[in-house]
Amino acid sequence: MDNSCCPLPDSASDLRPIEGAEADEELASLAKALSHPARVQIVRLLARRVSCVCGEIVDQLPLAQSTVSQHLKVLKDCGLIRGEIDGPRICYCLEPRTLRRLRALIGGL
Amino acid sequence: MDNSCCPLPDSASDLRPIEGAEADEELASLAKALSHPARVQIVRLLARRVSCVCGEIVDQLPLAQSTVSQHLKVLKDCGLIRGEIDGPRICYCLEPRTLRRLRALIGGL
DNA sequence: GCTCCTTATCGCCATTTAACGATAGGACTG
DNA sequence: CAGTCCTATCGTTAAATGGCGATAAGGAGC
Numbered sequence: 001m002d003n004s005c006c007p008l009p010d011s012a013s014d015l016r017p018i019e020g021a022e023a024d025e026e027l028a029s030l031a032k033a034l035s036h037p038a039r040v041q042i043v044r045l046l047a048r049r050v051s052c053v054c055g056e057i058v059d060q061l062p063l064a065q066s067t068v069s070q071h072l073k074v075l076k077d078c079g080l081i082r083g084e085i086d087g088p089r090i091c092y093c094l095e096p097r098t099l100r101r102l103r104a105l106i107g108g109l
Numbered sequence: 110m111d112n113s114c115c116p117l118p119d120s121a122s123d124l125r126p127i128e129g130a131e132a133d134e135e136l137a138s139l140a141k142a143l144s145h146p147a148r149v150q151i152v153r154l155l156a157r158r159v160s161c162v163c164g165e166i167v168d169q170l171p172l173a174q175s176t177v178s179q180h181l182k183v184l185k186d187c188g189l190i191r192g193e194i195d196g197p198r199i200c201y202c203l204e205p206r207t208l209r210r211l212r213a214l215i216g217g218l
Numbered sequence: 219g220c221t222c223c224t225t226a227t228c229g230c231c232a233t234t235t236a237a238c239g240a241t242a243g244g245a246c247t248g
Numbered sequence: 249c250a251g252t253c254c255t256a257t258c259g260t261t262a263a264a265t266g267g268c269g270a271t272a273a274g275g276a277g278c
Contacts, residue, residue, distance in 0.1 A: 019153060021146075024146045024149040025146050027143060027149050028143060028144055028145055028146040028148070031140040031141070031142075031143035031144040031149075032144035033140075034136060034137060034140035035137055035140040035141035035144045036137055036141075036265090036266080037130075037133045037134050037137040039137070040133040040136050040137050040140075041133050044128060044133070044218060047218050053224095054224075054225060054226095055223095055224065058225095063266095063267080063268095064267075064269075065224090065225075065226095066225090066226080066227080066267085066268065066269075066270090067266070067267055067268070069226055069227080070265095070267085071266090073226080073227095083225095085274095085275090087224095087275070087276075088222095088223060088224055088274080088275050088276060089224060089225080089275095090224080090225065090226095099218060103212075103215055103216065106211060107212065109149075109152055109153060109156050109208060145235090147236095162254095163254075163256095164253095164254065164255085172236095172237080172238095173237070173238055174254090174256095175237085175239075175240090175255090175256080175257080175258095176237055176238070178255065178256055178257085179235095179236075179237085179256090179257095180236090181255095181256095182257095194244090194245090196245070196246070197245045197246050197252095197253065197255090198245095198253090198254060199255065199256095
């Protein structure tokens with residue numbers, strides 16, 4: 001397994017507010033991305049670095065390849081994961097900053 | 110404003126695991142409850158104790174009373190809030206244990 | 219260039235969600 | 249007990265979601 005595409009977490013702090021209308025929208029958007037068990041499982045896989053490549057994620061889930069690809073798109077669109085082209089494959093990895101942001105927003109409740 | 114219906118947070122720890130298939134379902138379910146800005150705003154209102162009574166919540170949101178009532182039902186069904194009858198009104202309040210559980214699940218990612 | 223492998227996108231269908239007005243029901247007040 | 253206030257539920261509609269197979273697109277390697 002090659003994790004070269006997955007960056008180590010950085011520790012820059014996020015200065016955006018954790019409450020207000022914009023924060024509500026942001027939290028709702030991130031929560032929606034995690035509102036499906038398959039997407040939670042994908043995030044967990046990537047957090048554990050068990051898998052990075054799309055094909056392996058498909059193998060771990062009881063879903064069709066096209067369905068998994070859609071879930072990956074949802075997670076990517078909200079910034080929770082990132083995909084980088086790695087030869088013929090695509091290597092997905094967590095975006096630690098977004099996950100930290102989510103924790104901050106939840107913590108602010 | 111009367112907050113007598115809203116209990117103070119207790120600190121009992123939750124022994125359920127924070128990963129695995131069941132935890133995935135649980136996290137997805139809680140995330141879905143927060144996947145709408147109006148519901149995030151309701152949780153925030155209750156966290157700030159700005160309002161406890163359904164009618165006041167309706168006043169704070171640009172939505173019809175029936176719509177707000179449905180959002181409250183979603184939050185209640187997943188255990189994030191609780192409603193108690195207070196004379197002719199209904200007093201809603203956060204369920205701190207569920208919120209802590211959500212934080213634990215998010216933290217476990 | 220052709221072919222294979224990998225992933226994204228398209229089209230379709232069934233189900234769920236969100237919104238509202240209207241209505242029902244429960245609890246005080248007079 | 250009649251009226252009033254507050255909240256939940258019903259019925260409807262439009263839009264979003266989740267699933268799949270089929271197909272397109274883009275590199276790798278022969």
